[in-house]
Every structure is written in C-alpha cells, then in structure tokens.
Amino acid sequence: MVKYCQSCNVQKAFMVRPKTGNLICQNCFFQAFEDEIHHTIISNQMFKPGEKIAIAASGGKDSTVLVHVITLLNKKYNYGLNLYLLSIDEGIKGYRDDSLETVKQNQITYQLDLRILSYKELFNWSMDEVVAQIGLNNNCTYCGVFRRQALDRGAIQLGVDKIITGHNADDMAETFLMNLLRGDIFRLPKSTAIITGDDGDNGIATLPRCKPFKYTYEKEIVMYAHYKKLIYFSTECTYSPNAFRGHVRELIKNLEAIRPSAVIDLIHSCEQLDAPNQNQKMPQKQLCQKCNLLSSNKICKACTLLESLNQGRAKQILQIQD
Amino acid sequence: MQQKEPKLCKKCKTNNPNIIIQKDPVCKECFIGYVEHMFKMSLRLKCNITQKNEKLLVCFSGGQNSTALVKMASDVVHSTCAYNKSKMFIEVHVLYINESFIMKQFIQEYQPQDYTNFVTNECKLPFKNIDIQSIYPDPYILLKQLHNLSESGSSREDFVRLIKNHIIYDYAIKNGYQNVCFGQNGQRLAADLFSQLSKGRGLSLQSATKYNFSFIYPLNQQKLQILHPLKELLNKDILYYLRLKSNMNFPQFILGQHLSNNVKNKPAHGNIDHLLEQFIDKLQEGFPSTTFTVLSSAEKITIKPLQQQNHCPLCLEIRDQVYNRLEVETLDNSNQQLINYLRANTKYYNKICFTCNRMLQSAQELEKFYNLDGFPPLIIQLADLIQ
C-alpha cells in the first residue's frame, strides 16, 4: 500500500519526522524544516537588517546545513544580512585539515568571504601539540576554551556584529544535562539560551552568539543534508570526548528512541529555570588583563590555560582543580 | 599473597567493617545506627515534623524503598530503634494502593500480594488498602485508557502514577493528614528528577526533590505537604538496611515493566523512568558524588516567575509557561491540523500542562482524553474548578 504524506496528502511519504512520528514527503519536509528555522530567527529577533554575521563553519553537518539554510532564508525573506564564513583550525591532523577543505568548497558554492584562524597562529600551540603535552584526559577543556576565544578574535577581525553557530536541539539538551550533573548552577538556566554573550553587564559587551538550530533535531539536520545532497565532513574528532559527556550523549539518543519529543522537552524544562537567587554570588564579568577579552576573572580561562601550557605544568594544575 | 592491613570500622574503631557509607567503611551496628539517626534527623530538621502527635501518611507500594520507610517509621513510633531509642510522638498511618486490577490484565502469571501481615503485625501500624480502580465509576475505562495510551515512552506508567496521586491526595485531605511521606531515596529522587526533566517538567526541579514541599489542594484550599525523608540515603543503603532488618519478599512483578511488555528493541523496554534509573545508577558507580551534586543543585535553582499559577487537572502541578511555540508544535501541516482540531473541539485541551499533553499526545481516541470522557468524577471536578 502506498503511504501518503500526512501534510499535503498528495505526495508519497518518504520519511517519518523524528519530532512527531508523522509521515512526510520530501517537499513538505524541506518546507517545514526551513519554516521552523525562520520562525526561530524571527520570534527571537535574532538579526537586524544590514548586520554583518559570521557563520562559524567547521565543515561538519551542522555548520554546512547552517550555511545553506541561512543563505537561503536571507534571500527568501530579505533579512538583509552580510554573511561571512569563520573557521577555526585547531591543528588536528587527519581531522580538521580535511574538514577545512569542505568549508573551502562551501565558500565557492555560496560565494562568501572566508576567514580561517588557527590555534597555532593565535596561541602558538596546535591541539596536536597540546595533547602531546597534557595527554588525552582534559584536552576537550583546552579545545573548548581556545575555540571560544578564537571565534571572538576572528569575529573582531572580520568586523562582524554577531556569530551564529550550528548548535542543534540535541546539543542544547546535552549541555543542560551536563551542567546539571556538574552542579554548575550559574550556567544551568542559560544552557539553552538562544543568544548568549550580549549581556553587557559592567558596561562590557561581547559579541552575541546565536543558535538558529535551537529547535532543530540533529537527525533532521542529517536528513536535510542527505536529501539536499550537501557535502559535509563526517568524522569524529580523533580525540574523542570524555567518558562523562559520552554517557550523556548516549542517554539523549536512548531517550529520543523511547520518546522522540524528549529532546525538545528537555529544552522546555530548561526554559522554566532562572538564575539562582541574588544572595548566591554570580561570577563578575570583566576584561582579561592579558588579552583584553571578556572574562569572569582577572585573567581569562584561555590565558590561564595557555600560561600553564607554556610553563609545561598543565598536568599539575588540572589535578589540583579536581 | 599480599597481606592486607586489617581495616576497622571508622565509627566504633572496634569491629570489622561491612559496608561503605560516604567513603568510610563501617560495621553493621554502626550502619544501622547511622540510618536510624539520619531518618530521625530528616523528619525533625528537614521535614519539619516537630509538633507532638503530628499525623503522617506514609505511602507504601511494596517496593524496597517504601518497605524500608515503613520499617523505620515503625521503629521511631514504637521506640524500637536499635541505638538511639528516643521516641518521636507522631502518628503514622500506612496507605497502600492496590494495583492488582491492572496487574491481572497485563501480567498472566500475576499473584496478588497481601501486605497486611507486614504492616499490621510486624510493624504494628494502622493500614489502609485502596483499590486503584475504585475511583472510576466504570473500572474498565481505566484499562481501556491504558490500552489507548502509547506503549513506549512511559505514558501508561505516568498515567497510573497520576491516578495514584489523586487517590493519595484525596485520602489525605478527607482524613486530616497534612503530611504525605514518600519513600524514594536520594538516588531515586535524582533519577526521578532527570526523568521529569526529560518529559518537560522543568518546574518540578525543586518540588520533586525537596525534603518537604507544600502545595494547596485546589478542591478545598487545604495545604498538603509532600515529604521525602530518605533523601540522604542511596540505593545501596536501603538494600543493606533491608538485608539486616527485614525478611520481606519483594514483588516479582513491576507494573511499569509490564505496561510496555511488547516494546522490544528499545532501551529500557521503552520506559523513560527505568532508563534514567539505569543512567543515574551507572554514573553513581563511576562518580560517587553524582546523586548529591544533582540534588543540591536542584535545591539552589529557582524557577522563572509565572504570570499566573494555574494547575493542571491531571497532575495537579503548576501549568508551565511555553516560551516558544516550537516547544509544543512543529510547523508542518499535519501537526498544525491536529493541534487546531484539539483546541477547537475538546473541552480541556488548554487546561492540561505541557507534560501531561506529551503523555496524551500519542494516544488513540485523543478527543476522549481531552474531554476527560469516563474519567473519575474527582478529576473532572478538579478540572472544572481550575481556571
């Protein structure tokens, strides 16, 4: 028996929507997928006409689909945005060097300016060198902190107003659960914030990071890329994530298998939460005395980590913190 | 073979240790002393049970946690604690909700259990047994509703839980109990919390995990206090306590497992609660601070102020705010049509909270659920009362 799309009732269904379990045809899926991202952008007043936007592009599925969809919506709905591609080269042989080729391909396809910044240039350390120094245990901490800072520097160089990243609904749910398990109550309510970094307390504003895929399932991103025949780079980072995060990822996949709405439901849960009471001290924001970028301490995390690397004593520092 | 230095109990420093509590090896006697002390302190200091002759309704399911709870309560009331025998002058009443009616339908080889001997004779506490189907005018509607709910995703188990809660609250109110005691230990509370969050119940971050949480029962505006006095203990503590204190046989049939009997090839038999229990148990073994980190953050977090405090007639929790329509719906036509239809054609769609909505979403005969067709009069009464 032929099964028809439950949205248009005309075309043959070609997939089940992971979010609802409804049968849907290719066209209705593309339409709904793009409409939902447009809705996310509009309902959150993410952009103003004429703004310069850097798309954080890694060459992976999320950022490849992000480049495609944002370019498309920008034309279709006249957002009036000037788009740039911004890539970070962490210096991981056999992983990032290959994925950057994909980004270069995107640059040609969508005719966008591309800026690539490398850890080696910025910090004089590539991730390969970092791992050689500190081992495989905490490397993700370094990489994460360095990437934040690298993106900020790249965005400043490009002179953009905002950075958009490809974080999807699954990533949001994962961050939420990670922060809860870590007991990080300051970050917890902001785990799923769609725009971060523009709070501007103490008169310091940093570049806003926006996440247009907040309500977009990872599964649907993969499907969209597949059926649109977008070329992306799909290899896991050679330095795999720590055991803790691995457990949480597996949990989210299992949850989704049992109750597909669970990913969005976790986001909905997080939206109900607020920052802790006034009497619990929030870390104060200030400018790092070394690099002059935003920090919650006198010296920012990136500079602290960098200094410890340079003194060859990174291992000890991490052990003391634990 | 390498000769190990003989370890001694960290507390009494005389006996050989049998179990580890919070990294310290202790002996059997000191362990029991610790659990009993912890229970009394939780009741007095954390649950605020300080008045003389205060009445406590203890919910008992026949499972391990609530068995331990009943046993501890009995020792406290009858001053039969092994060590600190000081008596607490409280009245404890045990309530058991008998699920046999559902069990028999889902489990062929089911044999009903009678807990009267354990509660009345062994623990010497007054015991009340209520059949779960008794609040339905037509009990078979309950079975039909369960069959109509999706088998995967814990919807059926959630439904049974909310019917049980209605019975408990109703019984407590009608019989003058302000304090309702549940037996979940800390590890179970942490797992429950994760499970609730995965179902969208962010508002319950505090209420689900507090030692004591009070709310106003909508029907007659009376205050009810939900207590979790075993919050400081872990699964392991409960198991070892029972090992030393009771000869109870635990039921072989766990309703949740059987409600989703035909779900194959899904993690944890398609049951979210069990999946999260497994998740927390696994982390707890690798990272022993897991449970208490989660519970202490849950206590510190606040929730966003709500414009209105309306309750959901099904779960009686506060109806949560939706900040973006994509949390609730998708923008493809089929989903839009369904939601518009339910909004326009059912009586209670807008009163039901986000999470209960998710529970019903995949049901057969959706309109019946959203019209509360055949539901217990108690629930319909609440729904009509709630704005």
Next chain:
Amino acid sequence: MKIIIDFGGGLDVCFENKKELTLEFEEQQIKMLDVIIRLKTLCNPKKLDFFYTQQLRPGILVLINDADWELEDKEEAQLQHNDRVSFISTLHGG
C-alpha cells in the same frame, strides 16, 4: 572449591526463582569476576538485563560474607572455599 550464592531484592527471577545456588569451581584460586561470568551463563536470557548490561548491572549491591565487595577490589576480590556471595538488586522498587 565451593561458593554459595544468594539473591535478594527479586533477583531470583533471573535464576529460576532460586534464592540460593551453589557453584563448584575446579580452580583453587578464583575471584569475583569468575563468579559473575559463571552466573551470566546461568541467568534466564529473558531476564538477563536485570542482572547484566555489559558488566554486572550498575546498582546491584554485592556482598561477600555480608561485607560490601567495594571493601575488597570488586571484580578482583579473591574468594575462599565456602564463601557466601549475595547479589541484591533494586529491580525498580518503589
């Protein structure tokens, strides 16, 4: 050598409702891991996930002669002739 096993908290459903088992080992030196591997073969395959995930299911309390196996080295704990090993599970008890 002989090891006595007992099950609590409903785990007996995995072993034909037997609350107690006796395992015979030819070796003179065995550790807990050997016991767990042997029990996996005896466990009712339908109920296997109560007892076993990749290893022994997390959350099962294991006692060697009534003392927590974490006091020894868990899987590595050495056993003696006539030792009693208890497995007690939560089996989703409420």
